[in-house]
Amino acid sequence: MIFSEKYKICFADSEHLDFYMEQADRLKPDCYLKSLIYTLGICSDTRRRFDSIYDAKSRSIAPETLHAEWQTGGSMKVTRLAFQLFTDTVPTARTYDEAENRIVEDFDECKRYSVSDIFCCGYAPYFAEAIRLRYPEYMREMAISEAMKAGVAQNGSPQHNHLAAAEMDEEGNYNMIDGVINNTQKPSILDHLRNYKPQPPERSGQPERAAELE
16 A cells, blocks of 8 residues: 555556546546546556546446456446546436336346445455545545644543534534634624624605594
8 A cells, every 4th residue: 555645546566657647637527527537447457448438538437347258346336436426326226128128127136336346355454545535525524624623632642622513513624623613714693793784664655644643
């Protein structure tokens, strides 16, 4: 296992890192494609066949490659996770029933996408990294670490900092987790109340009651 300072990610080996850097420079990926590149790069079998699994021009995957002759038990786990992270679905669990002329779900294949099935292998640590790449906005380990630092007492013992916890929910970003809500761009309710200017009621064509009494 090696760690890349540039990408802040752990890689299985130098070949995995080189592959990821090459494809990232070539494809300029978003989080969906980053997770696909990273995951398919874990295993040498899928890494060598990346261009047959993913079509860069159409930005699409080839689900049929899951059942290619070269696939092994480990590479199939890699392929399934890569497909799921990229598509947010289980693309290989749908087959065409010619007799009924419709798409049908393969529930046995759906089970192959479960956490218990995919993660039961030596690739598990890298699968976790792939999930971090796919969902960066939810992986707050750095923000949580900074919040804990802000909550450390002077004697060095950790304390729960409720302000820091609240800040992580309210801030517009997580680059200044300091226990004080000071960089959010969301206007507060008090700001709305301070800026509130009541509008005069609309005048109708009917005379006011006070004028009638006069």
